[in-house]
Amino acid sequence: MSTFIRTGLRAAALGAATTLVVAPMTTAPVEATPDGTARSAATARLGNGLERREPKLTEIRDRELKRVARNKRIARAMMAKLQWGSAQQFRCLERLWAHESGWDEGAHNGATGAHGIPQAMPGPKMSSAGPNWRSDPRTQIRWGLRYIKYRHGTPCGAWGHFRAAGWY
Numbered sequence: 001m002s003t004f005i006r007t008g009l010r011a012a013a014l015g016a017a018t019t020l021v022v023a024p025m026t027t028a029p030v031e032a033t034p035d036g037t038a039r040s041a042a043t044a045r046l047g048n049g050l051e052r053r054e055p056k057l058t059e060i061r062d063r064e065l066k067r068v069a070r071n072k073r074i075a076r077a078m079m080a081k082l083q084w085g086s087a088q089q090f091r092c093l094e095r096l097w098a099h100e101s102g103w104d105e106g107a108h109n110g111a112t113g114a115h116g117i118p119q120a121m122p123g124p125k126m127s128s129a130g131p132n133w134r135s136d137p138r139t140q141i142r143w144g145l146r147y148i149k150y151r152h153g154t155p156c157g158a159w160g161h162f163r164a165a166g167w168y
Contacts, residue, residue, distance in 0.1 A: 067102045071117060071137045075120035078145055084154060097144070097161055105137040118144025 055063075068071065075097075076090055086091075100119040101107035108115050108123070115123025116133070117140045129146065130139035152158040152168065162168040 071105065071141065071153045074138055075141045075145070078141055079155070082145060082149060084145075089155045092159035093148075094103075096155065096159045096168065099162070105135060105140055116140040119145065120144070120147070 006094065051078055072094065075093060079085060079090060084093075097103055097117055100114075101117050103117055105117055107117070107119065109119065109121075113123060114121040116126060117137060118126075120126045120140070120143060126133035126140055127142040129143035130136060133139045133143065148155055148158045148168075152161055158168040
């Protein structure tokens with residue numbers, strides 16, 4: 001019987017009979033619903049009777065990659081307006097913000113209060129670039145590029161300072 005269990009099958013002997021019933025084991029946890037029916041933990045029953053499946057890790061990763069690519073496109077377009085259109089300047093910015101936030105507009109450091117793609121500290125100072133600073137990547141990138149221009153001159157200047165000092 002343990003051989004069956006190890007191979008993913010459940011074996012059950014019925015009474016004193018010699019009949020052996022073998023059934024496949026469920027692979028996903030199952031929970032009972034209020035009406036007594038069972039559903040897997042990976043699905044949720046909606047009011048219209050349709051089942052919704054949870055996104056797979058690959059789908060989540062694809063969404064993340066698309067979001068990061070979108071944020072980089074926004075930054076590249078804004079950099080061109082500041083005459084930082086070179087590939088070298090973009091690589092510096094790309095490395096800097098990849099380290100700071102992973103290009104995630106929702107990134108937040110609870111210990112320091114740093115927020116967003118540029119990790120502005122404190123986050124509310126980005127309100128000077130727009131009221132939706134908490135969640136809008138355009139507002140955060142606009143503020144971050146202005147900060148870099150004022151403080152370091154160029155993204156490569158900011159990246160160089162970051163490498164030397166650990167902050168920019």
